[in-house]
Amino acid sequence: MSDNQLLEQIERYLNGEMTKDERARFEILRNEDTNLNKKVAEHRHFVNLIKQYGERLELEKRLNALHSEIDVHSLEEELIIHPSWIVSMWRNHHSKISVAASIAIFAVLCTLFFTGYLNNKELNYAQLKGDIANTKKSINALQSKVNGLNHAGKGSVNPGNFRGTGFAISSNGYIVTDYHVVKDADSVYVQSFDGKSYRTKVIYSEPGDDIAVLQITDPSFKTFGAIPYAFKKADTDIGENVFTIGYPRDVIVLGPGFLTASTGFRGDTTQYQVSTPVDFGNSGGPLLDSKGNVIGIINAKETHVEGAAFAVKSSYLLKTIQDIPDSLKSDLNINSKNVLAGLNRVQQIKKMQNYVFMVKVYNQ
Amino acid sequence: MSKELSSGIPTDNEVILGILNNSDSVLKRLYVAYFPMVLQLIINNNGSADDAKDIYQEAIIVLYNKVKTGDFELSSKLKTYIYSVCRRLWLKRLAQMNRYGGDIKDFQEYLSVDDETEKNNERDIQFNKMGSALQLLGEPCKTIIEDFYINNRSMQQICEDFGYTNADNAKTQKYKCLQRLKKLFFQQN
Secondary structure (H helix, E strand, C coil): CCHHHHHHHHHHHHCCCCCHHHHHHHHHHHHHCHHHHHHHHHHHHHHHHHHHHHHHHHHHHHHHHHHHCCCHHHHHHHHCCCCCHHHHHHHHHHHHHHHHHHHHHHHHHHHHHHCCCCCCHHHHEEECCEEHHHCHHHHHHHHHHHHHHHHCCCCCCCCCCEEEEEEEEECCCEEEECHHHHCCCCEEEEECCCCCEEEEEEEEEECCCCEEEEEECCCCCCCCCCCCCEECCCCCCCCCEEEEEECCCCCCEEEEEEEEECCCHHHCCCEEEECCCCCCCCCCCEEEECCCEEEEEEEEEECCCCCCEEEEEHHHHHHHHHHCCCCCCCCCCCCCCCCCCCCCHHHHHHHHHHHEEEEEEECC | CCHHHHHCCCCHHHHHHHHHCCCHHHHHHHHHHHHHHHHHHHHCCCCCHHHHHHHHHHHHHHHHHHHHHCCCCCCCCHHHHHHHHHHHHHHHHHHHCCCCCCCCCCCCCCCCCHHHHHHHHHHHHHHHHHHHHHHHHCCCHHHHHHHHHHCCCCHHHHHHHCCCCCHHHHHHHHHHHHHHHHHHHHHCC
């Protein structure tokens, strides 16, 4: 029996086209011959697959026909969720929006940079502590100062890392200066007009108002004598004729001027603005009115503006002195008697120059 | 049955009976009834209307086969079942296209229907193989095989259509064609 005929038999068998006898014979054959049995099963499976494939094609054709009857487009319009206009605008234009935003940010930064807004406040607001190591001018000044020290018989050759000004607030050795002058100091010395140097200790400071109070601890110190100036409690008016004296150099320097504003840098109400010429080293110097009352402490200047200096108001100085714990201030009596009132400027300075000191700060 | 009722959404039992009886009208009502739901799912989740058509037809075929083979038990609403199958198929498609963002907008409740779509997938592979084997077979073998096995025409009719002198020749030809088809089919992997 050829393969061809065998296949026909199998098909007839599977389709139920055989007569009863044939079928019985074929089944016996199938039982005996496992090979035939396998062929029958294989053929049935394959033919089924073809049939199912045909059915699937038929079904797909029917579904496609059904689908073509549906108006998909209008359904789509109806069913799609339209995102809010801001979302769709972002989706459609996000690259353009991003570029625009970047350019805007860049432009703002450039503008700020070139107008100097980004520069630190410190650049146009300089606290007037003299950094000696950094300026040639100061180095020359030091040279002569060291000579002076040697003449005075003191052995120290270290000129100090920083320099400022301070002035006496009581006859028994209390001196006030700026907090930023003595900040981080290891030791603080004051040098008087006549060249004497005393060791001091910072007994109290008020960083918020930039005020520090020193006490002379040197055993050689006795007393200053009566202090000639008084401290003004009330605010002083704009236009008042004022002056300061201090040690921007190694000699005492007068800075005359006017009180030009009742607030300090960026509207700081604890300060005055004055038109006095000041330099690094003036920090902590007294600001006096024409009658010789202390009305403030010089602490800073605006570097971009000529002649705009700032001074902490004397009322804050008095408040700071009051705040010193009693255990730290022995006999600290603020002088209230002003003997400078009737004198001219030359006499005033002569009388008070002994009470204004160069503050020398050492760290490391 | 009134006309209005017959054109509306068929009941779940109607659908099952309709599929078993090969009813065209039920299939049509079924198709029209649930397509908008699937369209809504697909087009609002990164798909197009054509994607929706593919997915929906695949789901209908899954349902159709399940009902035909008799192992379909309606454990939920038919609507939920179709939605779940479509959702599952679409997630798979999105993952294949790397478009799946990890989140899908849902419009209906759904069940998990993993194994059913898997089974359908296997069958699809077999059918694809059969389709390409038939294409490779060429004429007249393709038509002879289709006429005999799919369209259930008799050898006598085929013999006349193709102008064979007698049925035996036609049978021999059909036998050769079938052998080649088998070979082509099993060669593919």
